[in-house]
Amino acid sequence: MATKTKSRWFVGVPHEGLKECALYAFPHAGAGVTTVRQLCVELSDTFDAFAVRLPGRESRLGDPVETVMPELADKLAAELLHHAEGRPVVLYGHCAGSTIAFEVARRLGPARVRALVVSSHPAPGSVRREPTWELPRADFLQQVVKDGYLPSQLLANEELLDIVEPALRADYELLETYELELYEGGGTEPVPVPTVAVHGHDDHTVDPTQVGAWSALTTGPFRFVSLPGDHDLPSSRPADLAAAIREALAAVA
Template identity: 85%
Template sequence: MTTVRQLCVELSDAFDAFGVRLPGRESRLGDPVETVMPELADKLADELLRHAEGRPVVLYGHCAGAAVAYEVARRLGPARVRALVVSSHPAPGSVRREPTWALPRPDFLQQVVTDGYLPSQLLANEELLDIIEPALRADYELVDAYELELYENGAGEPVPVPTVAVFGHDDHTVEPAHIDAWSALTTGPFRVVSLPGGHDLPSSRPAELAAAIREALAACA
């Protein structure tokens, strides 16, 4: 939720914007983590229906959250979802994943550093790693197991909602072709938006990301 806090502020004049805090993080550090995508998406869809109170929603997911947002959009459908916006993540099923979450601790954490999700200097802080490693492993298992299944068994079901895929010019974790692949997961209008910056667009460039979201949604309307 910290990742998207400033983005929510940037969008708050036009949207009832809020972030989702998954278990194993921040104030939910002691809650059991989620590792099965369909179960998590079911829970989030139910919670969003209660929060929206009949209003349409725009779903935004960054990085692994993009896959989660897509699955929630599948469950809610076009009657509830005005648009799906994803950033900094390949289309689910477009990239072969490996079971990184099952690696021994040193190998797993080194992969997290290589992927750009953990500063290398934190590898020396064993106390902190004890706290954050369970949530990191859960994230990798949640998304990688789900996307590996899609890769091996066929792409996911397209959602009939406008979809916007955003990526940073300097993001080494995702290739433009894998962003373009989101087009196969929607039967609605589709746009790709590229922005200056790297992987962490919501925290590093929230104003530019918010502006891009507004512009893309207007174009998709």
């Protein structure tokens, strides 16, 4: 492993040596590290790459879930500062993970964050969506499928749904309450770090203009990247996404 510091929040890609910069990848709602692991592998030649594991999933299935954004972002920022061992970091978030990465970037600031990269998610506060996290199971999970977080064929697997639903509901509560507050409050202050926003050509869950609206949430350089692929870029196009991230970071550096 490329750091001597261990944390239950982060899972790295083993390799030799210590890179100058560390990258932390935040997966989509309800997901664990497996959904961003291949992207971390693709980026491990450039960064010490780590997937973020939130409570309530995978090896942390028994840990209490997080549903309040400021509390979660505070914990992640503190953990990440310790884990990165003083190095600059790049924060990457996919879909709902983009908003969590944004709030962590706000707390760490430009002294620590070299860049923020987001994919497949509207800029926080730019779109209103009614809360769905309290809906009955069938209605809630249909929304999850619509949002691209869960394959529709899994809806018949009650045993699996019993495992994944609590983390999904927690993440929806976390994001929906936070983003609705921003929308009704007129938005949020931008972060002073370079930002890259990525959209897949065939992603029908979010409009490219909504992804491009991240430009209003940074006072640093901004770059919008459009890639072949659908909503789930880290899993379906990890090599293409990794190449785009490297190129875009070089451009905004």
